[in-house]
Every structure is written in C-alpha cells, then in structure tokens.
Amino acid sequence: MAWWRRRRGQRAPGSGSDLSAARAHLAEFVSTRRGVEAYVEPATNITATTVVLIAHDGEWTRRALPSRPVAFEVARGLDVPVYDVNLTGYPARMREWTARQRRPKAR
Secondary structure: OHHHOOOOOOOOOOOOHHHHHHHHHHHHHHHHOOOOEEEEEOOOOOOOEEEEEEOOOOOEEEEEEOOHHHHHHHHHHOOOOEEEHHHHOOOHHHHHHHHHHHOOOOO
16 A cells, blocks of 8 residues: 555654664753653554653653664663563653643643
8 A cells, every 4th residue: 555655765763863863862861850761662553662761750751763672772771760661551650740731831
C-alpha cells in the first residue's frame, strides 16, 4: 500500500542523526533535573519504541529510538534507573505533573 511507504528522504524514527539528537536531548534532560528515571515503551503499529524520562517532580520528556535493545542501552548509558513500562506502569507523579500543566493559570 503506497500510503504506508516513507516519502523519499524521510528517516525512520531514531535512525542516524535522529539517534544522536535523541541521545543529546535525553542527556540534557538528565543533567538539568534530579531524580530522573527512564521508562521504555514498546513499539506499536503507530509509534516507534520510546524512552520516557521522568524527573522527581513528574516533569517528563519522550524520544523515539530504533529498537527496544537500543532504548535500554541509551537509558543505561544515562546512568539512571531503567524500567519496562509494561511491567511497572507510569509513576503517579507523571500523571500529576501533566494534570497541573493542563490547568488554567490563575491570574
């Protein structure tokens, strides 16, 4: 089916320079926050394998990586605890932080 093919010049998530950019972003997140943990999310029909980094206050970031082994390797390389989200789920602080971000700011 033609609509499933990538457009010419498009890269798969987490490949080549995308992987370098993802590593740099994740490393920056870890170095500027405390209490960071990594959660590896599986690939789906829609999304690539991803790593979610969650700080002590629940702030989080997500980046796509090419495969599950690469995701675990990158997360371990950041020297943070790494979890499989299928086994542990997400911490409550992540949901709480996201809910706080959605609330309108009082003026």
